[in-house]
Amino acid sequence: VTNGDVFTWENLWPVIARAFAMPVGLPHPMPLARIMPGHSGTWDTIVARQGLKPLTLDRLVSGSWQFADFAFSRTHSTSSLLSTIKIREAGFGDCIDTEASLAWWLGHMQEQKILPPAA
Numbered sequence: 175v176t177n178g179d180v181f182t183w184e185n186l187w188p189v190i191a192r193a194f195a196m197p198v199g200l201p202h203p204m205p206l207a208r209i210m211p212g213h214s215g216t217w218d219t220i221v222a223r224q225g226l227k228p229l230t231l232d233r234l235v236s237g238s239w240q241f242a243d244f245a246f247s248r249t250h251s252t253s254s255l256l257s258t259i260k261i262r263e264a265g266f267g268d269c270i271d272t273e274a275s276l277a278w279w280l281g282h283m284q285e286q287k288i289l290p291p292a293a
Contacts, residue, residue: 178258181272183246189273193280195292203247207239224290234288 184201191198210231217231235242258269283289 178256178269179272182248186273186276189277190280193277193284193292194290206242206246210235210239220290224287226287226290229288 187198214231220226221228280289284291
């Protein structure tokens with residue numbers, strides 16, 4: 175299932191940066207699946223310092239680092255274009271702007287103390 179809008183992560187980084195009151199940095203590609211599991215202690219420190227729910231990095235992300243590596247590597251020339259024709263023909267006509275949805279979910283996870291609040 176797809177929302178039908180075309181987006182790239184490059185255009186979504188500002189939404190994520192706003193959620194955490196951070197500036198958007200320059201691109202810094204790195205293999206998250208290899209690097210991030212070694213940062214579980216850093217996440218544990220953030221959880222303790224911010225009073226977040228005691229969820230481990232592995233519990234939150236699990237095997238999704240590999241998907242993130244794939245998704246974040248897609249550029250304008252290789253972004254996915256997905257049709258919504260079949261799902262709309264089946265009666266599912268609603269859609270939500272991806273940027274608005276991402277901003278809402280980040281805020282919701284901050285309210286639920288799963289993610290840290292804006293700095």
